[in-house]
Amino acid sequence: MKAPQWTDATRALDSAACILLVTHLQPDGDAIGSLLGFGNALRARGCTVDLAVDGGVPDFVEWLTGADTVQSRLNAGSWDVMVSLDSSDEERSGDCGIYGRAHSKTVINVDHHPSNTMFGDIHIVVPDAVSTTEIVQDWLTHMGQPLTLAIAEPLLVGLVTDTLGFRTSNVNGRTLVLAQELVAKGASLPQIVARTLNSKPYKSIALWKRVLNSVELDDGLISGTISRADLEAAGFDETGDSGLVGFLIATDEAKVAVVYKERDDGRVEVSLRSKPGYDVSVAAVSLGGGGHKQASGATIPGPLSTARDRVEPDLRTVIQNGS
Numbered sequence: 001m002k003a004p005q006w007t008d009a010t011r012a013l014d015s016a017a018c019i020l021l022v023t024h025l026q027p028d029g030d031a032i033g034s035l036l037g038f039g040n041a042l043r044a045r046g047c048t049v050d051l052a053v054d055g056g057v058p059d060f061v062e063w064l065t066g067a068d069t070v071q072s073r074l075n076a077g078s079w080d081v082m083v084s085l086d087s088s089d090e091e092r093s094g095d096c097g098i099y100g101r102a103h104s105k106t107v108i109n110v111d112h113h114p115s116n117t118m119f120g121d122i123h124i125v126v127p128d129a130v131s132t133t134e135i136v137q138d139w140l141t142h143m144g145q146p147l148t149l150a151i152a153e154p155l156l157v158g159l160v161t162d163t164l165g166f167r168t169s170n171v172n173g174r175t176l177v178l179a180q181e182l183v184a185k186g187a188s189l190p191q192i193v194a195r196t197l198n199s200k201p202y203k204s205i206a207l208w209k210r211v212l213n214s215v216e217l218d219d220g221l222i223s224g225t226i227s228r229a230d231l232e233a234a235g236f237d238e239t240g241d242s243g244l245v246g247f248l249i250a251t252d253e254a255k256v257a258v259v260y261k262e263r264d265d266g267r268v269e270v271s272l273r274s275k276p277g278y279d280v281s282v283a284a285v286s287l288g289g290g291g292h293k294q295a296s297g298a299t300i301p302g303p304l305s306t307a308r309d310r311v312e313p314d315l316r317t318v319i320q321n322g323s
Ligand code: AMP
Pocket: 088, 092, 113, 240, 245, 270, 271, 272, 288, 289, 290, 291, 292, 295, 296, 297, 298, 299
């Protein structure tokens, strides 16, 4: 992995009159946290900044300062610099990413996925970072940018959500030091936990009620399947699996957890989790997706039944190669 190009990146930003920030499709807490944390900081520095992600900001983080300034599509504008946040590849940043890349002179790629394809002109890719907000926080410190509450709150959202509340195996003392710095600026850890990790609509529970019936455990692999019929019966119209795969990997006997979700276009979203020692990102990359050792995903062609047949051999290999 190439060393982070902090100096080149800062120089590019400093000489930019207008900047575009984009993040990944179906944005999670780290995607929106890094978008708004960095966006609010650049605005505090007097920069002209546009923020965009396909579909806009999801409900669970719409209370963050600046969420109302995020564009859900781009069809006008041009920029000196586009910064891509938390996206491992170009496709992950959707139509906003396509438009932004075509209308920006320089692209800075800021991410923490080991599967990052190193797209763009300037790279700050730090696989050891627990979240992209950690990288943004380091960058702001490097720039000498003071952290206000409007910057600290989204940054803490990213840190908390990508570490599942400081519980993932990559968390270390420095993670807590960074969190402490954000809490000292007024960001509330209990409020963020309540609004992100500890919040689910009843339709998620209605979905789980149906889907838990499909769960199977076979030789270290636990799997669940979400069909269109399940989604319709539960009235579940949100992205993702509402945390199901994260719940399944807590099973003592499981090394790897997978949830297959049938999309309305017939393709299948594959969500993967693993115990430390087992690297599901290898399987995700071979399926055309990406992610981290313990949390990865891909979207693959359907139908559901053949998707399972395609994925399971790769997951068996992950289990065999792990320890
Ligand atoms: P999920 O299971 O959807 O929560 O995804 C877990 C992680 O896998 C995400 O944080 C991403 O890093 C990665 N991921 C999921 N889907 C994709 C995809 N289609 N392409 C690349 N990475 C993905």
